[in-house]
Amino acid sequence: MAGGEVSDSCSTSGLTSNSGHVGLTDPQKSPEDENLKSPASQDTQDLKSVLVTSVLNLEKLDVDLYRGTHHWVPRTQRLFGGQIIGQALVAAAKSVSDNFYVHSLHCYFVRAGDPKVPVLYQVDRTRDGRSFTVRSVKAIQHGQPILICQASFQKLQSSPLEHQFTMPSVPPPEDLLTTEELIHFHLSKPDLAENAKKGLNKLLANEVPIEIKPINPASFYRFAPSEPRRLFWGRARGHIGEGNTKLHCCVAAYVSDFALLGTAMLPYPKYRAEFSASLDHAMWFHNTFRSDEWMLYECESSWAGSSRGLVQARIWRRDGVLAASCSQEGVLRVKPVPEASKL
Numbered sequence: 315m316a317g318g319e320v321s322d323s324c325s326t327s328g329l330t331s332n333s334g335h336v337g338l339t340d341p342q343k344s345p346e347d348e349n350l351k352s353p354a355s356q357d358t359q360d361l362k363s364v365l366v367t368s369v370l371n372l373e374k375l376d377v378d379l380y381r382g383t384h385h386w387v388p389r390t391q392r393l394f395g396g397q398i399i400g401q402a403l404v405a406a407a408k409s410v411s412d413n414f415y416v417h418s419l420h421c422y423f424v425r426a427g428d429p430k431v432p433v434l435y436q437v438d439r440t441r442d443g444r445s446f447t448v449r450s451v452k453a454i455q456h457g458q459p460i461l462i463c464q465a466s467f468q469k470l471q472s473s474p475l476e477h478q479f480t481m482p483s484v485p486p487p488e489d490l491l492t493t494e495e496l497i498h499f500h501l502s503k504p505d506l507a508e509n510a511k512k513g514l515n516k517l518l519a520n521e522v523p524i525e526i527k528p529i530n531p532a533s534f535y536r537f538a539p540s541e542p543r544r545l546f547w548g549r550a551r552g553h554i555g556e557g558n559t560k561l562h563c564c565v566a567a568y569v570s571d572f573a574l575l576g577t578a579m580l581p582y583p584k585y586r587a588e589f590s591a592s593l594d595h596a597m598w599f600h601n602t603f604r605s606d607e608w609m610l611y612e613c614e615s616s617w618a619g620s621s622r623g624l625v626q627a628r629i630w631r632r633d634g635v636l637a638a639s640c641s642q643e644g645v646l647r648v649k650p651v652p653e654a655s656k657l
């Protein structure tokens with residue numbers, strides 16, 4: 315995602331000063347909040363995820379050559395980075411045997427993706443080893459690479475060396491509101507400014523195949539400076555089921571690019587990103603998980619400078635198992651928020 319007023323693809327900016335400050339009071343969910351639920355969030359968890367039926371369902375054109383189409387396109391009208399990574403990983407996995415599991419991927423976004431044409435994925439079978447197998451994938455549009463990705467797969471190999479950090483203690487997803495429910499909450503306020511209403515309704519019209527529940531909505535939406543750290547529950551919208559392990563990694567790769575980069579903007583509510591785009595993205599998969607079940611994203615930005623921000627994320631299963639780790643650097647070209655829009 316690039317350009318525009320948002321700091322990442324989470325499209326949360328409708329709640330920020332751009333559309334007018336809507337005075338978030340950090341609502342927590344209670345039984346009477348049920349009527350805040352949008353119809354979409356009530357029933358779509360029963361439907362098959364569009365990520366599986368469409369976005370990650372690549373068309374085979376030739377040996378190691380696939381075509382992917384788009385589902386949700388950010389309003390920047392550049393392709394969503396998570397979609398390109400997810401599709402690249404699907405293409406890579408197609409030539410890898412079932413007993414090898416993806417353990418890492420490293421990608422560079424070298425050009426903006428064009429939503430008007432499909433993306434071709436060309437796979438190079440870099441190496442097939444006894445324990446590890448490596449694939450390189452080039453995502454191509456208009457004859458030029460838009461993403462280069464390397465993915466590595468490993469056979470299951472047990473080891474006496476096993477450790478992980480401890481998952482932070484946070485409220486369960488059932489006690490929190492989705493971003494759509496938070497928007498409905500603000501839309502129900504009688505004193506909401508017209509421009510804020512417009513911005514929020516635009517956000518609701520987005521058909522993002524991801525659900526997010528911020529742990530602390532006030533810091534998520536950047537109303538006051540905060541440390542560059544945020545936590546949220548996230549999952550693919552719709553049902554995927556047990557499926558295969560690789561497919562869940564492809565879906566997680568899609569989801570993981572959605573709300574990372576904005577973490578680097580949290581200390582700077584007086585600035586908005588007039589241009590933001592992820593430059594590179596790396597993931598390491600540690601344990602099996604279901605990408606259609608709530609996972610805790612613990613994101614922190616260790617550094618920002620030189621018009622770039624670096625963000626790391628740990629992605630937890632709700633039973634406390636560390637499922638994956640992720641790192642991303644993005645370009646962040648900012649400008650001050652105009653005084654008037656803070657009213």
Ligand SMILES: CCC(=O)SCCNC(=O)CCNC(=O)[C@H](O)C(C)(C)COP(=O)(O)OP(=O)(O)OC[C@H]1O[C@@H](n2cnc3c(N)ncnc32)[C@H](O)[C@@H]1OP(=O)(O)O
Pocket residue numbers: 315316322323392393394395396423424425426427571572575589590591592593645647
């Ligand atoms: C958050 C999750 C996401 O999904 S992000 C989506 C995935 N990532 C991407 O699409 C990024 C793809 N990569 C790219 O677009 C390029 O590699 C980027 C990052 C833009 C490389 O930047 P750069 O070398 O500056 O490209 P460019 O010369 O084509 O310029 C692009 C636009 O930026 C502007 N620009 C350039 N330099 C500056 C500067 N120093 N200060 C201010 N603006 C600058 C250029 O004028 C150009 O703007 P415009 O597009 O013409 O409006």
